[in-house]
Amino acid sequence: MKDDSCSTCPTKSSCAGGCQRSEAELAEMYDLEADMSEGHMIWVELDYTEGNPTLKDVSKQLLGKARSFDDQRVIGILFGPESARNAAREAFSYGADTIYHVRHNSFTDFHLESFTAGLTAVVERVKPNTLILAASDEGRELGPRTAARMGVGITADCTDLEMDKGVLRMTRPTFGGKLMATILSNTRPQMATVRPGAFPLPEVEEGRRGTVINWPMNPAPSIEPLESVAAEEGACLTDAELIISVGGGIGNLRNLEMAKEIADKLGAEMACSRNVVEKGWMEQDRQVGQTGNVVKPKVYLALGISGAVQHQTGMSGSQRIIAINNDPDAAIHQIANVSIIGDVGEFLQRLLKRLDEEKAAEI
Ligand SMILES: Cc1cc2nc3c(=O)[nH]c(=O)nc-3n(C[C@H](O)[C@H](O)[C@H](O)COP(=O)(O)OP(=O)(O)OC[C@H]3O[C@@H](n4cnc5c(N)ncnc54)[C@H](O)[C@@H]3O)c2cc1C
Numbered sequence: 440m441k442d443d444s445c446s447t448c449p450t451k452s453s454c455a456g457g458c459q460r461s462e463a464e465l466a467e468m469y470d471l472e473a474d475m476s477e478g479h480m481i482w483v484e485l486d487y488t489e490g491n492p493t494l495k496d497v498s499k500q501l502l503g504k505a506r507s508f509d510d511q512r513v514i515g516i517l518f519g520p521e522s523a524r525n526a527a528r529e530a531f532s533y534g535a536d537t538i539y540h541v542r543h544n545s546f547t548d549f550h551l552e553s554f555t556a557g558l559t560a561v562v563e564r565v566k567p568n569t570l571i572l573a574a575s576d577e578g579r580e581l582g583p584r585t586a587a588r589m590g591v592g593i594t595a596d597c598t599d600l601e602m603d604k605g606v607l608r609m610t611r612p613t614f615g616g617k618l619m620a621t622i623l624s625n626t627r628p629q630m631a632t633v634r635p636g637a638f639p640l641p642e643v644e645e646g647r648r649g650t651v652i653n654w655p656m657n658p659a660p661s662i663e664p665l666e667s668v669a670a671e672e673g674a675c676l677t678d679a680e681l682i683i684s685v686g687g688g689i690g691n692l693r694n695l696e697m698a699k700e701i702a703d704k705l706g707a708e709m710a711c712s713r714n715v716v717e718k719g720w721m722e723q724d725r726q727v728g729q730t731g732n733v734v735k736p737k738v739y740l741a742l743g744i745s746g747a748v749q750h751q752t753g754m755s756g757s758q759r760i761i762a763i764n765n766d767p768d769a770a771i772h773q774i775a776n777v778s779i780i781g782d783v784g785e786f787l788q789r790l791l792k793r794l795d796e797e798k799a800a801e802i
Pocket residue numbers: 615616685686687688689690711712713714715726727728729730731742743744745746747748749750753763764765766769781782783784
C-alpha cells in the first residue's frame with residue numbers, strides 16, 4: 440500500500456502510523472473496500488480403498504481447473520492421518536502449490552462436524568479468493584455448512600467455472616434444466632460445489648513440488664460414528680470411454696437385455712435417461728443428466744433418447760454422440776455426430792448379429 444507520491448509518512452516506506460491524512464482522504468487514495476483475498480482453495484478428497492490414501496479423480500479435476508484460472512496460488516486442504524502426507528505430493532503434481540494438512544488419526548473417515556470446523560478455521564486464516572468442493576455426497580454437506588458458518592454464499596452443483604479477473608463465474612442448470620445460469624458471488628471466498636466429471640483430468644506434472652502446512656486438530660464431535668458399512672459398488676460412469684445409454688424409446692425389457700449384451704461384448708458401461716429409472720428398469724446411479732451423472736466418454740451411443748435439455752446437461756461433453764431415434768425432429772439429432780433415424784429394436788438386433796458373426800469369424 441506504499442504510495443511514493445505521498446509525503447505524509449515519515450518513513451515513506453509504509454503507511455502505518457503517523458499519517459496525518461483524514462480518513463476521507465485515505466479512502467480516496469486507497470480503495471479500503473478492495474478485496475484482498477488471494478488464492479484458490481480446493482477441498483482435496485482422499486480415497487483409502489487401496490490402503491495408502493490417494494486423490495479422488497474429482498479432486499484432481501478441480502486442482503487442474505483452479506491451476507488454469509490465472510496465476511494465483513492453488514491451495515489444497517486435505518484431512519487425514521499422518522499417512523495422508525503422501526497424498527500432498529500427488530496434489531502438487533496435479534497443480535496445488537500449498538497443501539494444508541488437517542491432521543488427526545480418525546480422519547480416514549468423513550467427520551462432518553470436525554471437517555466443517557477445520558475447513559472454516561483454515562479458510563478464515565488463509566482468506567482465499569475462492570473455495571471449491573466436489574458436489575460429492577460429502578462435499579454437498581460440507582460446502583453449505585462451511586458457507587453458513589462463514590456467512591458467505593455458495594453456488595451448488597456447478598457444471599462449469601470460469602475466472603474473470605478474480606471473479607468466479609459459476610454456471611449451473613436452473614429452471615428445471617431449461618436454462619444455464621451464470622452466478623457471481625459478492626462475498627468472499629467465492630464458494631462452489633462442482634459435479635464430478637465436469638472437467639477433464641489434468642496432465643500430471645511429475646516431481647512438481649509445493650509446501651505442506653500441518654494443521655493438527657483435536658476433533659470434538661457431538662456424534663461419534665460407531666461403524667462404517669461400505670455401500671454396494673455402484674456404477675462408474677464418469678471415467679467410461681464407451682457408454683451405451685438407453686431412453687424411453689428402448690420400449691421393452693427384451694430390447695434392454697440386448698443393449699446390455701452388446702455392452703458386455705464391447706466392454707461398454709450402461710447408462711440411461713430418467714425415463715428408464717422412473718420405469719424401474721435401471722438404477723438411479725446409471726442416470727445421466729442434470730440430476731444424474733456428468734459423463735464425457737469417447738463415444739456415447741444414445742438409444743431411443745429424446746435429448747431433453749436435462750439429459751444433455753450430463754452428456755453433451757461426449758467426444759462423439761451416436762443417436763438412434765425414430766423421430767427425425769428429436770433434439771438428440773441436433774447434437775449427434777452420427778444420427779440414425781430408425782427403430783431401436785431393429786438396430787440392436789442387427790448390431791448383435793454383426794458382433795456374433797465377427798466373433799464366429801475369429802474362431
Ligand atoms: C428438474 C428435472 C431434472 C431432470 N433430470 C434429468 C436427468 O438427470 N436425466 C434425464 O435423462 N432426464 C431428466 N429429466 C427428465 C427430462 O426432462 C426428460 O423427461 C427425460 O430425459 C426423457 O427421457 P427420454 O428421452 O429417454 O424419454 P422420452 O421423452 O419418452 O423420449 C423417448 C424418445 O425415444 C424415441 N423413440 C420411441 N420409440 C422408439 C423406437 N422404437 N426406436 C427409436 N426411437 C424411439 C422417441 O422419438 C423419443 O424421442 C429431468 C426433468 C426435470 C424437470
